[in-house]
Amino acid sequence: MTRRERTVDVLIVGGGPAGLGAGAELAASGAGRVEILEREQTAGGIPRHCHHGGFGGRAIGGGTTGPAYARGCVAAAVRAGATLRTGVTVTGWAGGLTVDTTAPTGLERITARAVVLATGARERPRSARLVPGSRPPGVYTTGELQQAVHLYRQRIGSRAVVIGNEPVSRAAADTLRVAGLDVVAMVTDQPVPRLTALTRPGDRTPVLGRTTVAALTGRERLTGVRVRHHDGRTATLRCDTVVFTGDWIPDHELARRGGVLLDRGTRGPAYDADHRTTGTGVFAVGNLLHGVESAGVALAEGRAVAAPVLHHLATGSWPIGRPAIAVESPLRWIAPNLIGPDGGLPLGGRFTLRTDRRLLSPLLLVRQDGRELHRQRLLLPAVPGHAFHLRAGWVDRVDPRGGTVRVTVS
Amino acid sequence: MHPTITTSGALTAVGLSGTRPGDGTGAPVYDVTVVGAGVVGAAIARELARYRLRTALLDASDDIGNGTSKANTAILHTGFDAVPGSLEARLVREGQHRLRAYAAETGIPVERVGALLVAWDEEQLAALPALLAKAERNEYHAARLLDAGELRAREPHLGPGALGALEIPDESIICPWTTPLAYATQAVRAGVHLHLNCRVRHIDSGDDVHTLTTTRGTLHTRHLINAAGLYADELDRELGHDDFTVTPRRGQLIVFDKLARDLVGHILLPVPTAAGKGVLVAPTVFGNVLLGPTAEDLDDKTATGSTADAIALLREKGRRILPELLDEEVTAVYAGLRAATGQEDYRIRSRPEKRYVAVGGIRSTGLTASMAIAAHVTELLGDSGLDLGTPSELPPVTMPNLGEAFPRPRPYQDAGRIAADPAYGTLVCHCERVSAGEIRDALAGTVPPHSPDGLRRRTRAGNGRCQGFYCGAAVRALFEEARS
Numbered sequence: 019m020t021r022r023e024r025t026v027d028v029l030i031v032g033g034g035p036a037g038l039g040a041g042a043e044l045a046a047s048g049a050g051r052v053e054i055l056e057r058e059q060t061a062g063g064i065p066r067h068c069h070h071g072g073f074g075g076r077a078i079g080g081g082t083t084g085p086a087y088a089r090g091c092v093a094a095a096v097r098a099g100a101t102l103r104t105g106v107t108v109t110g111w112a113g114g115l116t117v118d119t120t121a122p123t124g125l126e127r128i129t130a131r132a133v134v135l136a137t138g139a140r141e142r143p144r145s146a147r148l149v150p151g152s153r154p155p156g157v158y159t160t161g162e163l164q165q166a167v168h169l170y171r172q173r174i175g176s177r178a179v180v181i182g183n184e185p186v187s188r189a190a191a192d193t194l195r196v197a198g199l200d201v202v203a204m205v206t207d208q209p210v211p212r213l214t215a216l217t218r219p220g221d222r223t224p225v226l227g228r229t230t231v232a233a234l235t236g237r238e239r240l241t242g243v244r245v246r247h248h249d250g251r252t253a254t255l256r257c258d259t260v261v262f263t264g265d266w267i268p269d270h271e272l273a274r275r276g277g278v279l280l281d282r283g284t285r286g287p288a289y290d291a292d293h294r295t296t297g298t299g300v301f302a303v304g305n306l307l308h309g310v311e312s313a314g315v316a317l318a319e320g321r322a323v324a325a326p327v328l329h330h331l332a333t334g335s336w337p338i339g340r341p342a343i344a345v346e347s348p349l350r351w352i353a354p355n356l357i358g359p360d361g362g363l364p365l366g367g368r369f370t371l372r373t374d375r376r377l378l379s380p381l382l383l384v385r386q387d388g389r390e391l392h393r394q395r396l397l398l399p400a401v402p403g404h405a406f407h408l409r410a411g412w413v414d415r416v417d418p419r420g421g422t423v424r425v426t427v428s
Numbered sequence: 429m430h431p432t433i434t435t436s437g438a439l440t441a442v443g444l445s446g447t448r449p450g451d452g453t454g455a456p457v458y459d460v461t462v463v464g465a466g467v468v469g470a471a472i473a474r475e476l477a478r479y480r481l482r483t484a485l486l487d488a489s490d491d492i493g494n495g496t497s498k499a500n501t502a503i504l505h506t507g508f509d510a511v512p513g514s515l516e517a518r519l520v521r522e523g524q525h526r527l528r529a530y531a532a533e534t535g536i537p538v539e540r541v542g543a544l545l546v547a548w549d550e551e552q553l554a555a556l557p558a559l560l561a562k563a564e565r566n567e568y569h570a571a572r573l574l575d576a577g578e579l580r581a582r583e584p585h586l587g588p589g590a591l592g593a594l595e596i597p598d599e600s601i602i603c604p605w606t607t608p609l610a611y612a613t614q615a616v617r618a619g620v621h622l623h624l625n626c627r628v629r630h631i632d633s634g635d636d637v638h639t640l641t642t643t644r645g646t647l648h649t650r651h652l653i654n655a656a657g658l659y660a661d662e663l664d665r666e667l668g669h670d671d672f673t674v675t676p677r678r679g680q681l682i683v684f685d686k687l688a689r690d691l692v693g694h695i696l697l698p699v700p701t702a703a704g705k706g707v708l709v710a711p712t713v714f715g716n717v718l719l720g721p722t723a724e725d726l727d728d729k730t731a732t733g734s735t736a737d738a739i740a741l742l743r744e745k746g747r748r749i750l751p752e753l754l755d756e757e758v759t760a761v762y763a764g765l766r767a768a769t770g771q772e773d774y775r776i777r778s779r780p781e782k783r784y785v786a787v788g789g790i791r792s793t794g795l796t797a798s799m800a801i802a803a804h805v806t807e808l809l810g811d812s813g814l815d816l817g818t819p820s821e822l823p824p825v826t827m828p829n830l831g832e833a834f835p836r837p838r839p840y841q842d843a844g845r846i847a848a849d850p851a852y853g854t855l856v857c858h859c860e861r862v863s864a865g866e867i868r869d870a871l872a873g874t875v876p877p878h879s880p881d882g883l884r885r886r887t888r889a890g891n892g893r894c895q896g897f898y899c900g901a902a903v904r905a906l907f908e909e910a911r912s
Binding site: 109121123125142145146148152159170234269271274 | 683687733734738739757758759760761762840841843846850851853855858861880893895898900901902904905908
C-alpha cells in the first residue's frame with residue numbers, strides 16, 4: 019500500500035462550525051501548520067443545508083441563514099491561515115496521533131502533534147429507533163431531507179408526517195412546506211404543553227403528543243404511519259413521506275476506533291472543560307460531544323479549544339485519572355463529563371444537561387463520595403429535546419483523587 | 429455479444445437476437461425459460477448459458493435477487509445439520525464447494541469464520557454429541573466439541589452461562605447480494621435474456637411449447653423451469669399440478685453497526701431442541717453483526733414488514749447471547765420470507781413429458797446450494813429430451829469487492845486504483861466508504877440497478893449506520909442522473 023506520509027502540528031477532523039472555529043483560532047494564534055479535513059466536497063457542516071435564519075444571532079429572527087453562516091465559518095478559517103482540505107476522509111488510526119486518509123488525490127498517513135475531533139452528530143434513522151413495519155421509499159431524517167430539497171432540488175412527495183417536536187422538527191416541517199408538501203401532523207412521545215401553540219402563530223399543523231410510531235406501511239412507496247397514543251388509541255396517518263427528526267447520536271466512530279473513552283450518557287467522547295478526551299493529545303469539540311447544541315455553541319467550543327491545544331503543544335502534559343461526572347435518571351447526560359485537574363470552567367461557566375422526562379423547576383444536587391458540592395433549583399422547566407444548564411462554580415471543590423461526581427434530581 | 433435486459437414494453441422477438449417470432453404476434457420463442465431471478469433462478473440461467481440454448485430469465489420485480497434472496501442470513505453452510513440422505517443435504521454439500529470456488533474466482537466476498545453451536549443449558553449440552561454424529565453422517569468430519577473454557581476463550585463477550593459448544597470450522601459468511609448478481613451478470617453476458625418487471629399471469633402448455641402470458645405480453649418456451657420461490661406453488665398449479673404449498677415463513681433480523689463487529693468472532697448458532705430453534709448471532713462480510721431470524725408461518729407472501737414483538741423477542745434473546753451487542757446502534761431491521769413447504773426437503777421435480785422442472789421449497793439453504801441446484805436441474809433437463817450439446821466456458825466475471833476482510837482491498841484503500849481513477853478516492857457514502865467510482869460502475873454494469881435500493885445492494889451505498897442522513901440525497905442524485 020502506497021501512502022504519502024506527512025506531518026502537521028494540529029489536525030482537525032471535521033469542517034463544520036466546531037472544526038472551522040478551532041482551525042481559525044489555532045491558525046491565528048500561531049499553532050503552526052493547522053489542517054482541517056472535511057470529507058464532504060464542501061465545508062461548513064450541517065448549516066450548509068439549513069436554509070432557515072437565526073444562525074449567529076441571539077434574538078429570534080436575528081442572524082443569518084445556515085449556508086451563509088457556513089460560508090462565513092469557512093472564510094474565517096481560511097483567512098486565519100488554516101489549511102482546509104475538502105473531500106478528504108479519515109478512514110482510521112495508525113497509532114497515536116497518526117491517521118490514514120482517502121481522497122481523490124490518493125492515500126495519506128498524517129501524523130499530528132495534536133488532533134481535534136469535530137465529527138459532529140447525526141439523527142438516528144428509523145431503523146435505529148426500532149420502528150417496525152415495511153421499508154418503503156419516502157422515509158427521511160431531517161439531514162437527508164434538507165439536502166434533497168436544498169442541495170439537490172429533488173421531488174419529495176405530497177403529504178408528510180414529522181416525527182418529533184423540537185426546533186429541528188419544525189425546521190423539517192418548514193423544509194417540507196418549501197418543497198410543496200402538506201405537513202399533516204407532528205408526532206411526539208412527549209406531552210405537548212398548550213402554550214407551545216401560541217409560540218407558532220399561523221402554524222396550524224396538529225401536534226400529536228404522548229404518541230409513538232407503531233409502524234410504517236406501504237411497499238413501493240410509504241402509504242402511512244401507524245401511531246399509538248399512550249391511552250391505547252391507534253390511528254393511521256395517511257402520507258407518502260415521513261421525517262424522523264432529532265434523537266441525535268454523535269458520530270463517534272473515529273473516536274472509538276482511536277480507543278477514546280465514550281461517556282455513557284452522551285455517547286460522545288468523555289471530555290473535560292479544556293476539551294481533552296482520554297486519548298493523549300486528542301481533543302474534541304462540537305456536537306460530537308453533545309447531540310446537539312446550536313452551530314454558535316459548536317463554533318464557540320472550537321474557538322475555545324485553541325488555548326488548551328496550544329498549552330498541550332507547549333508542555334506536552336496530559337491529565338490522567340480525572341473524576342467523571344455522571345447523571346442519574348431521569349437526567350440523560352451532562353457535558354463536559356470529566357473534571358480537569360486545573361479546575362477549569364466549561365464554556366460560559368456552566369454545564370449543559372438534558373433530561374429524558376419533563377421536570378418542573380427541578381432541584382439539582384451535585385455530590386462526590388457522599389459529600390454535597392452544590393445544589394441549585396432551576397426556575398424553568400427542563401424538557402426533553404432542549405438543553406438546560408447547571409452553574410459550574412463548584413468544580414474547585416471536587417477532590418481530584420475522589421470518586422465520580424454524581425448529579426441527581428432531588 | 430450485446431447483453432439483453434428488458435424492463436418494460438411488450439416482449440417481442442424483434443430486436444431480441446437469438447430468438448425468432450413464434451406466431452403472428454412476434455412473441456419470442458425460447459428453448460428454456462426460467463421463471464424467477466432469485467439466487468436459484470439466476471444460478472440455473474448461468475448454468476444453462478454454458479450451452480447453445482436460447483434461454484430467458486424472468487422476474488416479476490425490477491431486479492434480480494429481489495425477493496427471498498435479498499433478505500437471508502448470508503451464511504455459506506456446510507450442511508452439517510441437514511437431514512442425512514436428503515436431496516438438500518447433497519446439494520448443500522456440493523453447492524458449498526462449488527460456490528466457494530466460484531466466489532474465489534469472481535470476487536464474491538466470503539469469510540470462513542466458522543460456527544459455534546452454543547449450549548446454554550444441560551439439555552442443549554446433551555444434544556451436542558448427537559449433532560456431531562449427524563455432521564459425520566453428512567460427510568462433514570471437521571466438527572468438534574468445545575468445553576466451556578475453550579468456548580469462553582474463543583468468544584470472550586458471550587453472556588454468562590454458556591456451557592460448551594460444537595464447532596463447525598467451515599461454516600462461512602458470504603455476500604448475499606453479489607452472488608446472484610455474479611450469476612446474472614455471467615448469464616446475461618453469455619447471451620441469456622433477462623426480462624424484468626415480467627410477472628407470469630397464465631401458462632398454456634401445448635404439445636411442444638409452453639405459452640406464457642405475462643404482464644409484458646406473451647412468450648413461448650419449449651422447456652420451463654419454475655424457480656418462482658414464494659410463488660412456485662402458484663406457478664405449479666397453473667400447470668395443473670398440486671405437489672406442494674408454499675407457506676411463507678418470516679424471518680426478522682436486526683443488523684447492528686460495525687462498531688459491534690469486534691464482539692463476535694464466529695457465527696453463533698442455536699442448538700435446536702424440542703423447545704424450538706433459537707436465534708443466531710453472526711458477523712456479516714460488510715463488517716456488521718446480524719441477530720435473528722424469527723420463524724413465523726404466515727399466509728401473506730408480501731408480509732416483509734418487521735413487528736414490535738419480534739424486535740423485542742430478538743433483543744431479549746440477543747441480550748442472553750451477547751449482552752454488549754444491545755448497547756450498539758442498530759443499522760437496519762429487515763424481514764425475509766422463506767419458502768417453506770411443510771416438508772423437510774427441497775421439492776425439485778422434473779416432468780419430462782411436460783418439459784417442466786419445478787424447483788420448490790428451497791429454504792434458507794438456497795444460497796449455499798444454488799450452483800448445485802443449477803447443475804442438478806440442468807441434468808434433469810437433459811434427461812427430459814433437451815439436447816444440451818457440449819458446454820462451453822463462460823466469459824469470466826470479476827465482481828466489485830463489497831467485503832471487509834478480503835485479500836483484495838476495497839477501492840477506498842487502493843492507492844493504485846485511485847491514482848488511475850480519482851473517482852475511487854471520492855467517497856460518497858461515508859459510513860460504508862463507497863466511492864463515486866463504484867457507484868458509477870454499478871450504474872453502468874451489465875445488470876444495472878433500477879432503483880436506489882438496487883444500487884445499495886450493488887455497492888453498499890446508503891447501507892450504513894446513518895441510513896442516508898449524510899449521503900442519501902447525493903446517492904439518489906447519482907442514480908437519477910444515470911437514468912436520465
